[in-house]
Every structure is written in structure tokens, then in C-alpha cells.
Amino acid sequence: MPTFVYMTRCDGCGYCVDICPSDIMHIDETTRRAYNIEPNMCWECFSCVKACPHHAIDVRGYADFAPLGHSVRVDRDEERGTIAWKIKFRDGREKEFLSPITTKPWGKHIPQLADVPAPDKSMRDSQLLFNEPKYIRMDEGDLHTLEAAGLKLKEGVYY
Amino acid sequence: MAYKTIVEDNIDILVCGAGLGGTGAAWEARFWGQDKKVVIAEKANIDRSGAVAQGLYAINCYMGTRWGENNPEDHVRYARIDLMGMVREDLLFDMARHVDSTVHQFEEWGLPLMRDPKTGAYQREGRWQIMIHGESYKPIVAEAAKKSADTIYNRICVTHLLMDESKENRVAGAVGFNVRTGNYHVFKSKTVIVAAGGASMIFKPRSVGEGAGRVWYAPWSSGSAYGLLINAGAKMTQMENRIVLARFKDGYGPVGAYFLHLKTRTQNCNGEEYESKWWPQLQEMVGKEYLDPEVSHRTHRPIPTCLRNHAFLNEVNAGRGPIHMVTMEAFQDPHLEEVGWENFLGMTVGQAVLWAATDVDPKNENPELTTSEPYVMGSHATGCGAWCSGPEDVSPPEYFWGYNRMTSVEGLFGAGDAVGGTPHAFSSGSFTEGRLAAKAACKYIDDGKADGIRVSDSQINKRKEEIYKPLEHYKIYSNEVVAGSVNPNFINPRQGLDRLQKLMDEYCGGVTVSYMTNEKLLNIGLKKMHILEEDLDKLAAEDIHELLRAWELKHRVRTAESVFQHTLFRKETRWPGYYYRGDYMKLDDKNWHHLTVSRRDPKTGEYTMEKAPCYHLVDKDEAPAEPEKAEA
Secondary structure, rough: OOEEOOOOOOOOOOOHHHHHHOOOOOEEOOOOOOOEHHHOOOOOEEEEEEEOOOOEEEEEOOOOOOOOOOOOEEEOOOOOEEEEEEOOOOOOOEEEEEOOOOOOOOOOOOOOOHHHHOOOHHHHHHOOOOOOOHHHHOOOOOOOOOOOOOOOOOOOOOO | OOOEEEEEEEEEEEEEEEHHHHHHHHHHHHOOOOOOOOEEEOOOHHHHOOOOOOOOOEOOOOOOOHHHHHHHHHHHHHHHOOOOOOOHHHHHHHHHHHHHHHHHHHHOOOOOOOOOOOOOEOEEOOOOOOEEEEOOOEEEEEEHHHHOOOEEOOOOOEEEEOOOOOOOOOEEEEEEEEOOOOOOEEEEEEEEEEOOOOOOOOOOOOHHHHHHOOOOOOOOEEEEEEEEHOOOOOOEOOOOEEEEEEEOOOOOOOHHHHOOOOOOOOOOOOOOOOOHHHHHHHHHHHHHOHHHHHHEEHHHHOOOHHHHHHHHHHHHHHHHHOOOEEEEOHOOHHHHHHHHHHHOOOOOOHHHEEEHOOOOOOOOOOEEEEEOOEEEEEOOOOEEEEOOOOOOOOHHHHHOOOOOOOOOOEEEEEEEEEOOOOOOOOHHHHOOOHHHHHHHHHHHHHHHHOOOOOOOHHHHHHEEEEEEHHHHHHHHHHHHHOOOOOOOEEOOHHHHHHHHHHHHHHHHHHHHHOOEEEEHHHHHHHHHHHHHHHHHHHHHOOHHHHHHHHHHHHHHHHHHHHHHHHHHOOOOOOOOOOEOOOOOOOHHHHHEEEEEEEEOOOOOOOOOEEHHHHHHOOOOOOOOHHHHHHHO
């Protein structure tokens, strides 16, 4: 479902150009507004639609199988941590959905690993990763090994 | 040429590609290498890049050891049977024993994971999948990577790895260009973690024209995970193991949550269950070892995904299509209906757009399913990728050469789609593999293995010339004709991609031939591939954006060549439903219970194929599932 841009809503801010994973949202040199330069490489991932501050970008179903007359609109709100969808069928029926996108405010809850105490040699030599073993089982249980599960490493079988 | 050359020197860990694998690598690298310089080179914008760009409604790999749900060895058994025995069990076990810690971290970072109100455990949609509100999955993990990397270069298309000139077969960094400025970027690095994407669109998609980008896997996943590694001379494994997916028709909407959580089922045009009808015939092809419906029923051992595809394909070919997903029952429950829709909105919005456009409401109508074109990847339910070292405490000698997830090229590591033999890693497993690779890369540097790396200016300049050649070629020849894209001296990237897709489809087993191929077809296809490669020398790019497509095409072609070579080598039909060798229709455990390993000589372009031992490290027998215990 390739994207397209409404001429009257776009102000050429370039947020869509910045985010498009497929590098297909570009600024038109004449109109100074964004547009999709390569619809057949669009994945309708809605990244640009969500990023557009003016709701200027929309999506139309791919011409090889989707008839005209529908819409799927989205409003992603980082402050409230929600995403709202409005689906309009061709025959006029509508459906609305709302989901959370994060349970915690952005920017604060992921630690800076440069600030945590550096690992010592025994940790380096072990199989553990950062915050393990605690984060594996959350009950102070150690890294899972075959032995810990009462299993013996089976001898390799060469067929 | 007007483009600047920008050199970033003294990098310790260069992460190429920052999807789930790359973000995991950058995050973990900062902990084990607090004194090290970690740099990311990403083709798009790290906030929305990779296969999870639009979100993901489930985490498909979570053990739940904390809740007593599964242990890592259970996951090895599952992935092994799903891939008909052909997996690297050491790598699978290693990923599985760490993956829960990754998921627990995600929750702490704010990713909304659903919980089962009764048990307090994460809401399962199946034995290995937990349900999430994952629209912002990628931005969340991107934040973690951004906090860890020294520098992030967005919009860099990495085209080649740099090789050390003081020691053979050792990596020394990478080069690429900025798809917006056109500048040439040189990254000199002691280690490189390739976390780029697998290959979509190397086979002809079912959709055409404007719809050509409506594929299941992201169209920007251009096989760079393989193109970069193969060109550097890394050994690859299981490249014949391409995947075909049963999905909602045209939109490619996922079926997992529908089957597992919404308890929907499929039926043929007459409203009949059809899968089980095909089991006796199929059992003759693959043997009871791999298809035993009774055992599957008793132990909850799954029927391999490819075999379910086989039943689907045969039912349709027998004239009893279309196959429908029966959604009308489940969708009468408003909660389940919401789950069904949000499942798409969170990860495959195109399916919702399609249903809106065609007035299909699954509450009132059972939607059609179909099978996709094949994909080459190493993190979903298939195991293409590099032949990598495993962890020292689990791997047998053939699988271990010192550093976890290191490829057969020194200092060159893989994660996600890049690692071969580790299917069913999905998003959480790819992030975990990135973490494992990063720790090992730090160790590699600390052990002094990366000392004395030398990269000459001539290597850097040679690559530069090579990278920009399509632009030069266009400049020289475009004025020979009045206008347009038809030119006797060049093809453009789209024309090249169309040719690749056509020949992969027809000769290597795509949708139009019902995934069928044989030795003769493969040899003709390979011959055409070589000619295509000659033409790639005359590829023309009108601007920097087309130059990006040109290099994506080159990576796709290299990946496709490897798929041809591997498919030709494995003289059996190991995965009916993914592809068929018409000349060897049966699975042949006697001769082919092996992993396939290839190496392309970077100097001559010749492939060397070999069989590698397929070690089964985990016992086959599993305790019966809970309901059986209760009955006993």
C-alpha cells in the first residue's frame, strides 16, 4: 500500500524523509513538499505516516489488488504513550483501535552501560551477559546449562 | 568526483546494520568494552529500520524458564524438528538460554508485554510466543543502542568489508556511502559485527507493478547479511533452506496469533479440514522420524512448518482452493476480534488496508490464505547464514574456533539473519545473538587478536571506484539515446532486479513453478546468473538513490548465487513445502543428514561445497506435555 502526500497539508518539514526505512520519501524540488519517489519499494510500514506532524501522509492500497475508497489513519502519541487507529472500509463501516506503545516515559529507563561498574575477569570468562544471571530467571537462578537440568551433553552424532 | 571521503579510524567494534541484531550488539558492547569505540553504520534511520520497523505484535522466542514454562533444550528440540533435523544445536541452545534475560530487559525498558491475568505470567499465544503491544518495539531498542554507541551513522549503505593486508582472512572494517549526501565512508575497525538483513525479493513476488513491494519480509532487507559475508570469503551454511510462508492473501498478514491464540483453523473450498489427508503420502517422502502425527498429538511436538505448507500446496493443486482461515467463529468475541485486528496494526498494517479496501471483515467472512514467494533469512523459521563458532562450553570441536558467533573470517562476527543454522531466533533471539557477538568481539580484541591491522589506501581507493561506478556508467552512456530507460549499454537496478526475480522464480523454485526445481534447471539458472553478473558490471544509477538500489541488487544477486549453489549441492528434498528437488523428491537421511557449508573464493568466484557434521547435542525424547502427565 504505497504512501502519498496531500499537497495542502505538507509543509516540507522532512520528518518523513528522515524516518523512511526504504529511502523513498523525498522532497520534490519544484513544490518543496514531500512525495513517495518509488511506490513499488514501499512496505506501507506507516513509519512516515506516524512521523508526519501534519497528518499529510496517507496510504492507498496497492493498485494490483486493492480497490479505491478506503482509509487507515493513525495517530501515534508519544506523550501519552498510545497509538490510535481508524479504519474506514470501502462501504463506509468504521473500526477504531487504541493500544499502548510504551509503559514508561521515553529517554529515562534504559540505563547508560558506560556508567555501570565494569565487568571483572571472572565475568568476562564466564558465559554470562550483562545483568545475568539475575535477568534470566529473575529469581537468582543461575545460567541454564544442560547439566543443571540433569542432562548430559550427548555425544556428537556424525551421520 | 564531488563526493567527500570521510574516514572513521580506530574503531573497536563496527556494527553493520542496526535492526534487532545490531541494536543488541551495540548495547552489550558498551558493557564489555567500556573503553572501546563502538560505531554503528545503518542504511536507514536506526529508529525505524530493519524488519521490525513497523512494529511486532509478538515476541516469538521466549522460554519462560522463570515461570517453569520451557527450558532451552526444549527449544532446541522444537527448532530441530521444525527444520527437519538441520540446525546448529549449540548456537540454538546458547541463544535460548540467554533470550529470557533480553525479554525481561525489554519489559523494564517500557515495552508493553501482555500478562495472563490468572497466572501473572506473560500472555502466551503459543508455546514460544508471548504477546506484546509492539508498535514502538524498534524505537525502544534503538534508544538502548543510541545510549551505548559512540557514533551512529544513519543512511550509510555498507557495500564491502575491508580486509586486513597484514594477515590473510582477517577483517579490518567496512566501506559504504551515504545515501543522502553521497559521501564515501571508510570505517577502519578491529572487529565487525554484521547484523544486516536477510533477503526479500530475490524471488518474484506474487504482486506485480505498483504492488511489487508488498512482500512479507521488508523490501529493504536486501540480503546484505549474505552479500557482505560471502564477498569477504566467509563460509556459509544452509543457504538452500529458503522459507515459504502461509499468510493472509495479498496483505501477507501473519497467521501465528490467529492459529495459536484465536484458535482459528483452515479449511478448503468445501469447508473441509485437509491437512491430515496428506500426511500418509508425505510420510513416505520424509519418513516417520520427521512426520508422525500420533507422536505430535501425544507430545505436542509440532508438525514441521514446511510440511504444513506441502499439504496446503497440494490441496490447492488438487483443485480444492482457496484455503480459508476460519475467523468468523473467534471474531464473534469482541476481545478476540480486537486482538485479531491489532495483530495487523502492530506489525502488518498492509493487511488492514487490504481488508478495508475490499470490505472484508473477518467477523462476517473467512479470509483467503496463500503461500508467499520464498525468502532467504536466518532468524525466522529458517536457518540461512554464516558458518559461525559456538560457545566454548557447549560446542563440539567442529563448531568451535574460539569466539562465539565469529564467522570463518577472523574478527568478523554475525548476529540475526547473518548467523546460519539458528532458526527461530526471531526478534528477541536476534537481539540476544547481537549481545553474544559483542561480548565475544570484546574478548577477541582484549586477547590481542586484532593487533597490527593494516589497510592500504589502494584498497580504500579501489573500493571507492567500484562503489561509484554505476553513476559514472550512467553519465557516460545515458546521452547516447534520446531519453528513457532503454539503453543498449546498461540496465538500471529495477531492470536487474526484475531479471533476478524471474530467473530465481523459474529455475530455483519460486511460486510460478510451485517451488519445484531440479539439477538441469539449477544449472541453466546458474549460467544465467553468471551472465546477469556480467551485466551488473554495466549497471547504471541515475542518482544516489539508484546507487543504493544498485548495491542492494548486487547483494541480492550474490545471495541468490549462493542459494543456487547450495540447492544444487543438497541432492534431496529436505524441506517439502519450501522447495522440491524434482530429481530427488525424497528426504535422504542416509546421505544428507549433514549441514551444507560453502565458501566462495573472493579472488576467483569459485564455490567450494562441503558437508559438515550435524551434531545432536540434546536428547530426542522429551517428557510428555502436561495434559498427558495428568492423564497418567
